Amino acid sequence: MRHHTWRSLAWISPSVLLIIAVITLPALRMVWTSLQLTDETGVSHGFAGLANYERLLAEPALVNVLSNTVVWVLLVVGVSIVVALGLAQLLNKRFFGRRLVRWALIVPWATSLVMTSTVWRYMLEGGNGIVNRFLMDLGVISAPIGWYQDPRYAFWSVVAVGIVVTIPFTTYVLLAGLQAIDQQVYEAGKLDGAGPWKTYRYITLPLLRPALVIATILVTIYVFNSFPVIWVITGSNPGNFSDITLTWAYKIAFQQQLNTGEGAALSVFNVLILIVVVLLYLRAVNGDRERKSWLGRTWTALTERLGERWSRSAGPAPVKVSGRVRRKVWPRVRPVALPLVGLVVAAFFLAPYAVMFLSSFKDGAELYAVPATYLPQHWEWSNWANVWDVLPLTMLLRNSLIIAAASTALVLVIAVPAAYYTARNRFTGRTGFLNLVLITQVLAPVALVVGIYQEVIYVDGVNQYWAIVVVNAAFNLAFVTWIMNGQFAGVDVAIEEAAMMEGLGPMRRMLRIMLPVVRPGLVTALVFTFIQVWNEFVISLTVFNDPTHDRVTLPVGIQQLVGLNQTNYQYLFVASLIATVPVVVLFITIERHLVGGLTAGSVK
Amino acid sequence: MEVRRRAQLFSLLSVCTVLTATSCAAGGPSASGTTLDQTSCDKITSGTAAGASPNRPGGGGQSLNVQQASLETGLPRTTTSSKTISFVGGAYTGTTEAYWKDLAGKFEAANPGYKVNIRIIDWNNIDQQVSTMIQTKQYPDILNQNKFSGWAANGLLQPVDSLVTPTVGNDFIPSFKKNSYYQGSQYGLPLIASTRALFYNKDIFAKVGIDKPPATWAELVASAKKIKEAGYTGYGLPLGGEENQGEWSLWMWSNGGDWKSNDQWSVNSERNVQSLNFLSCLANVYKVTQANPGQTNRTDGVFRPFANGQTGMIMGASFAPSLFKQWNSTVNYGIAPIPVNNGTEPFTLGVQDYLVSFKNPGNTEAVSKFLNFFYQTDNYVRFLTSQGFLPTTQTASTALKDDPDFAPYLDLLPIAKFYPSTDPAFPKAQGTLEAQLGTALTPGTDTKSVLDQIQTAATQGNGG
Structure with a gap:
């Protein structure tokens, strides 16, 4: 089905226009800023050539920040994926309480990163930190450690938090992949006498690869741009012990060097690296289908070696034992062991939110008690009532609801046809379009905010609902297009052919035949967008912030509790929980669809 | 250049012979592991x-050239005047936004036709927000910040002494007012102050x-x-x-x-x-x-x-x-x-924060009205007591001098030293x-x- 370019334009031009307007133009503005001489107050003084880049390269902290960034991405992505592989395996087995464990994993995913990071910072405090209390009660440490303060631990603390907050999303993507594997394949494997390792190595892993590829790309981008984790936890620490390029760009632009030109230069640099990494990765993975690429070869070599070592060290005798254990002991232990492991996993991932919940009942003094208390000594129920006086919560909830719902609707209307068309047709510029979409995903809003603000002013959209809705839609376009493209491509063309015979046009085929088939994917895209918009902070702060006319979103409103001299943690936690509950409930109601939906076919 | 550097090195060396390791180990060019x-x-x-x-303090102080800016700088402009102005401020506490919204409401009731749009930003994000506004030339009519000289140096601010009535302008405590000038013109209105002292636990x-x-x-x-x-x-x-x-x-x-x-x-x-x-x-x-x-x-x-x-x-x-x-x-x-x-x-x-006003065509009258309204003693004192800061005006100091939370610190104001915040x-x-x-x-x-x-x-x- 090859069509003329003009025809494809009708399907994809809304997406392209949205991307150009909201992302490409501000990105060009960022490049332009990086070539300007901007003084400490933000006033521009003309063209600077490459001076900002030269300054950046001369920064003494550059090497340290770059190595931090590499370690951060490799470690967080790597460990999250390894742990998520195990967790997905566990959640794919049937056991008592499995649903509960799955729900527990949803909470960290659905909660805004700013709020999760805030509670982690609170937990990692030195004297009054609950992590220290817990470790001291266990006898692991004898004196409190300043986890995020001590330069020796600060970076590793944020890496650990980064891993914990990245695992749930990764697990869900891999779980979706696991569930897509046909059970009959395993039966066949069993008949051939494959042990658990061999089954995993030669059946599960190869079949899981498409999901693994998607997970790796999405998680890499997510981790590269997860500004809040580092910013909230160690952002006010002197020095660059735990900075990555993104937090450092912010410091250069607005805190230390006060040089927006140099900050923009670093952002440009950042985006270029990310684009190169993602495109190289995609190419390596895609090329692997026809000819073995370096990545494919490394992958095979690595697993081969692991497999060898496994069988060598295990030897024949232990295999026999483990075989007996598997046949005799395991069936009896399993009904207890799996729920127990599940319980531990659920408790681990819910713990920060339990701390948030319990702390929301503490009074100001107890929040800083040394050592920290597990349960509130005096339950301050009034915190939950007072927060409605401290913050105009009803207004904030209403605004966030309107904006999240409208943005989600808009992005689906624009992205779904484009995803359908690109999945079903080969046309000039198709690859270009898909790459454009992918690249928009790697641009962090925080780097583009000046350009976006300028444009919103130009179209007279400051503090207008439609403007923030359009901007949010643009930033979620990539994810929706990608997921839906995979979904449509995964559906057999034969389904459509009958409808085509009856003379249904492509638009009707998409609406009547295809959409019902890909409903799980649609639900996933819908929920994911909703949550992203619900939690979005930087853009709303800049283009939609007018308390006089009751136009403020929830995350921006909650941030008001961070005062000049103190943070009202109890109210912050109450408000965060109130903001999180609707999202978690929404997530849980569609959880079953979600797992199916993330099986986004493969990378086409 | 070379000679000067050598001279510096010399003086450093001679200092080192007098002193012990303390300061010269750190000062010497080759000393790394102090x-x-x-x-x-x-x-x-x-x-x-x-x-x-080498540098005793004392005499140094503020070398700023303080002079009463002449009133003609504030002559009414011929451009059409705007009755709607924007106010951007930092969230000192969780109640800051509520205060300003309430004040704007009262101001609008007392001055029909005028409007003040309030925007309060937490201190973690205000520098980024203000910088974004400046870069995109969206200057707030009134801004509450802890600095002003950089914008003044770029010619973005209007002198404020002509915006407030002489009663308000002459009411500021002299040391604070003195610290609000850039190159002879007053660009900042002192908003709040705080002072420091040693606190010790008596028990x-x-x-x-x-x-x-x-x-x-x-x-x-x-x-x-x-x-x-x-x-x-x-x-x-x-x-x-x-x-x-x-x-x-x-x-x-x-x-x-x-x-x-x-x-x-x-x-x-x-x-x-x-x-x-x-x-x-x-x-x-x-x-x-x-x-x-x-x-x-x-x-x-x-x-x-x-x-x-x-x-x-x-x-x-x-x-x-x-x-x-x-x-x-x-x-x-x-x-x-x-x-x-x-x-x-x-x-x-002594730390002070300011209110400054950016030059936006036609905003002078409305800005002036709102600033005078804010500095009315009862409005101003209400701001100070709700946010917990010291006054920068004499009237408010008198009004608060019996308040036990404020009294001990008001006495310290005369010996207050300031950051060189008037330097861009x-x-x-x-x-x-x-x-x-x-x-x-x-x-x-x-x-x-x-x-x-x-x-x-x-x-x-x-x-x-």
Whole structure:
């Protein structure tokens, strides 16, 4: 089905226009800023050539920040994926309480990163930190450690938090992949006498690869741009012990060097690296289908070696034992062991939110008690009532609801046809379009905010609902297009052919035949967008912030509790929980669809 | 150039022969791993190092040319005037936004047809937000910030003395008003003030047998050691990014150093290196501070433990008592002057924030009306009491002089010293200091190189 370019334009031009307007133009503005001489107050003084880049390269902290960034991405992505592989395996087995464990994993995913990071910072405090209390009660440490303060631990603390907050999303993507594997394949494997390792190595892993590829790309981008984790936890620490390029760009632009030109230069640099990494990765993975690429070869070599070592060290005798254990002991232990492991996993991932919940009942003094208390000594129920006086919560909830719902609707209307068309047709510029979409995903809003603000002013959209809705839609376009493209491509063309015979046009085929088939994917895209918009902070702060006319979103409103001299943690936690509950409930109601939906076919 | 550098090196060398390792190890170009030990630390407070003081404070002060800007700068413009203005401010507390919205409502009721759009931003994000507005030329009509000179230097601000009535303009406490000028014109209206003093825990002092608060660095070390032995934090030292420019200024000034000397930046002066070494001594040699002072923020890391009775001494602030009250703290504490070294005169740090007005065509009349409305004594006092800050006007000082939360600090205002915030280079120096000073307390760090970075930031613009 090859069509003329003009025809494809009708399907994809809304997406392209949205991307150009909201992302490409501000990105060009960022490049332009990086070539300007901007003084400490933000006033521009003309063209600077490459001076900002030269300054950046001369920064003494550059090497340290770059190595931090590499370690951060490799470690967080790597460990999250390894742990998520195990967790997905566990959640794919049937056991008592499995649903509960799955729900527990949803909470960290659905909660805004700013709020999760805030509670982690609170937990990692030195004297009054609950992590220290817990470790001291266990006898692991004898004196409190300043986890995020001590330069020796600060970076590793944020890496650990980064891993914990990245695992749930990764697990869900891999779980979706696991569930897509046909059970009959395993039966066949069993008949051939494959042990658990061999089954995993030669059946599960190869079949899981498409999901693994998607997970790796999405998680890499997510981790590269997860500004809040580092910013909230160690952002006010002197020095660059735990900075990555993104937090450092912010410091250069607005805190230390006060040089927006140099900050923009670093952002440009950042985006270029990310684009190169993602495109190289995609190419390596895609090329692997026809000819073995370096990545494919490394992958095979690595697993081969692991497999060898496994069988060598295990030897024949232990295999026999483990075989007996598997046949005799395991069936009896399993009904207890799996729920127990599940319980531990659920408790681990819910713990920060339990701390948030319990702390929301503490009074100001107890929040800083040394050592920290597990349960509130005096339950301050009034915190939950007072927060409605401290913050105009009803207004904030209403605004966030309107904006999240409208943005989600808009992005689906624009992205779904484009995803359908690109999945079903080969046309000039198709690859270009898909790459454009992918690249928009790697641009962090925080780097583009000046350009976006300028444009919103130009179209007279400051503090207008439609403007923030359009901007949010643009930033979620990539994810929706990608997921839906995979979904449509995964559906057999034969389904459509009958409808085509009856003379249904492509638009009707998409609406009547295809959409019902890909409903799980649609639900996933819908929920994911909703949550992203619900939690979005930087853009709303800049283009939609007018308390006089009751136009403020929830995350921006909650941030008001961070005062000049103190943070009202109890109210912050109450408000965060109130903001999180609707999202978690929404997530849980569609959880079953979600797992199916993330099986986004493969990378086409 | 070469000659000058050699001369500097010479003077440095001769200083080194006089002094012990304390300041010259850090000052020497080849010294990297500075090690402070008991002897070198004790030397700082013993007065023997005082001889090498190149820059005594005192006379320096504000060399600013204060003059009453003439009224004709504020002549009404011919452009059409706008009755709607925007106000952008920082969230001092959780109630700041509520105050301004309420005030705007009252203003609009009293002045039909006028409108004030309020936008309050938390302090973590305000610099980024304001910078974005400036870059996109969306100047707020009124802005509440802690600096102004950079915008004034770029010609973005309108002089404010003509915007407020003489009653309001002449009501400001002279020292605050003086600190609101840039090149002869007043661009900032003093909004709030705070001062600092030594807070000490009376119960801990009684328990370990210290009868009076320390007046010198040597006494402070002695007291802190005793307190530490009793199991408390001797001195709570916050050099984390939140407010370390305040803590640093206090130590710098109390040792006789300063940000600038003879109108030139002198952040990395020998005296200042010595002050920073002393802080390193407190943390790493005497070990009388809390853990990780280089990464500790003031409010959560020092005020809270003090309010909970875990700390002997801190540099407190005039707004701290209202925080202690909110936290239901029962700490029994006294207030004393800042301990000094090298025989420095008593002083306090005065911090003030400003209201400034950007030049937007036709905004003068509405801005003027709103500012005069805000500085009406009852409106202004309500702002101060709700946010917990000291007044910058004489009328409000009189109104608050019987308030026990304000009285002790109002008396300190006459000896207040200020940041050199009227210098356009100060924000960058401050930003670098906030971001780097704490790293100097990691044992073995070359303290001078940290101060060098701040000096460089102050003396080099973005143009390079």
